[in-house]
Amino acid sequence: MTTEATARTVPYKEKKPFDYDPYLRQGKLPHIWCAGCGHGIVLKSLLRAIDALGWKNDDISMVSGIGCSSRTPGYVDFNTMHTLHGRAFAFATGVKFANPKLNVIVTTGDGDALAIGGNHFIHAARRNMDMTILVYNNYIYGMTSGQGSPTMPEGAVSTTSRFGSIEPPFDTCELAKTAGATFVARGTAFHAQELEKTLYEALKHKGTSVVDILDSCPTYYGRFNKHKNVSEMMKSIEKDGTISVAQAAKLPPEKTEGKIVRGILHRAERLEYCDGYQNLLDRVQNK
Amino acid sequence: MGEAAKKQWRIEIDARRCKGCNICASFCPTDTLELKGITMDVKDIDSCIGCQLCDIRCPDFAIQVFPL
Ligand SMILES: Cc1ncc(C[n+]2csc(CCOP(=O)(O)OP(=O)(O)O)c2C)c(N)n1
Ligand code: SF4
Numbered sequence: 271m272t273t274e275a276t277a278r279t280v281p282y283k284e285k286k287p288f289d290y291d292p293y294l295r296q297g298k299l300p301h302i303w304c305a306g307c308g309h310g311i312v313l314k315s316l317l318r319a320i321d322a323l324g325w326k327n328d329d330i331s332m333v334s335g336i337g338c339s340s341r342t343p344g345y346v347d348f349n350t351m352h353t354l355h356g357r358a359f360a361f362a363t364g365v366k367f368a369n370p371k372l373n374v375i376v377t378t379g380d381g382d383a384l385a386i387g388g389n390h391f392i393h394a395a396r397r398n399m400d401m402t403i404l405v406y407n408n409y410i411y412g413m414t415s416g417q418g419s420p421t422m423p424e425g426a427v428s429t430t431s432r433f434g435s436i437e438p439p440f441d442t443c444e445l446a447k448t449a450g451a452t453f454v455a456r457g458t459a460f461h462a463q464e465l466e467k468t469l470y471e472a473l474k475h476k477g478t479s480v481v482d483i484l485d486s487c488p489t490y491y492g493r494f495n496k497h498k499n500v501s502e503m504m505k506s507i508e509k510d511g512t513i514s515v516a517q518a519a520k521l522p523p524e525k526t527e528g529k530i531v532r533g534i535l536h537r538a539e540r541l542e543y544c545d546g547y548q549n550l551l552d553r554v555q556n557k
Numbered sequence: 558m559g560e561a562a563k564k565q566w567r568i569e570i571d572a573r574r575c576k577g578c579n580i581c582a583s584f585c586p587t588d589t590l591e592l593k594g595i596t597m598d599v600k601d602i603d604s605c606i607g608c609q610l611c612d613i614r615c616p617d618f619a620i621q622v623f624p625l
């Protein structure tokens with residue numbers, strides 16, 4: 271299955287560059303994200319994955335809450351909704367329930383999904399409704415100038431932890447898995463081609479897919495935590511701070527300690543919510 | 558190492574979109590790009606190997622690499 275995506279995407283070399291234009295609202299560019307913000311890299315990986323799947327713009331609904339990451343739907347020519355802080359999952363649930371044929375994608379931030387939206391996040395995962403959730407995880411509330419989010423590592427500096435955070439962070443993937451999501455993965459903006467393949471699998475999966483994506487907020491997290499520039503930040507957090515599932519499997523545990531694991535971390539088959547509802551209708555209406 | 562065999566590339570940078578974050582230049586495997594003022598510029602087009610990594614990591618839809 272992975273090979274399908276690989277076959278199209280890897281040999282960019284001999285080809286023309288990827289054409290993003292058919293998926294974008296041209297009049298909205300340049301986007302509002304700061305110089306070096308990882309959100310644009312994530313969006314591009316997502317568009318390439320959608321292209322590999324051959325999905326039509328009108329068959330996609332992208333829903334978001336509030337935050338810099340939640341600005342994503344504004345730039346794409348899909349059926350889009352920019353909703354309330356933390357409530358994207360509730361709106362997305364309504365969209366999917368009203369029209370199960372739509373491919374529903376939620377773009378959210380670590381703050382939007384796991385702080386104010388934590389309740390909606392776990393219940394979306396529990397229901398296993400067919401939707402793909404991209405958590406743009408930059409450890410911080412970018413839009414409101416750098417308050418710490420529930421994923422911020424211990425010791426990290428933010429507007430709300432000037433001397434270093436004393437809170438243990440959430441692991442987005444563990445949380446999603448425990449709550450019942452049937453596809454759970456992690457990627458980074460730095461590993462953009464790998465992310466594209468992970469997103470391809472996540473989009474194709476029937477049920478709730480959650481992809482935790484480490485990306486950089488150089489403007490707040492970077493400056494507060496003394497990263498020289500965004501490239502150095504991407505190198506230390508996303509490149510050197512992570513390890514793929516395949517690499518991790520080959521190494522002894524002491525070599526992988528402290529590294530965040532990328533790749534597909536959990537996959538399960540379970541009745542999807544709209545199918546479950548259809549079963550209920552069949553049972554109640556026919557007998 | 559026949560020179561004639563080397564594939565040629567053309568790099569297009571949209572100055573209205575580039576925000577000068579420098580990600581493309583820092584991760585280019587052949588040091589082809591360089592910041593000029595506040596936007597990206599091509600330092601040495603002959604060194605480009607067309608890997609497209611600059612485009613793939615550009616957050617701003619600002620750089621594209623075409624085969625000649
Ligand atoms: C109900 C409500 N509470 C608070 C806010 C203020 N607010 C806007 S964005 C945001 C945090 C967004 O952080 P995150 O989801 O991590 O996205 P990022 O900006 O980092 O991409 C907050 C607290 C709001 N808009 N609405
Ligand atoms: S504040 Fe941070 S998250 Fe928001 S656009 Fe700027 S770099 Fe990105």
Ligand code: SF4
Binds near residue numbers: 586622
């Ligand atoms: S295509 Fe590759 S070699 Fe050429 S400028 Fe971009 S990153 Fe550098």
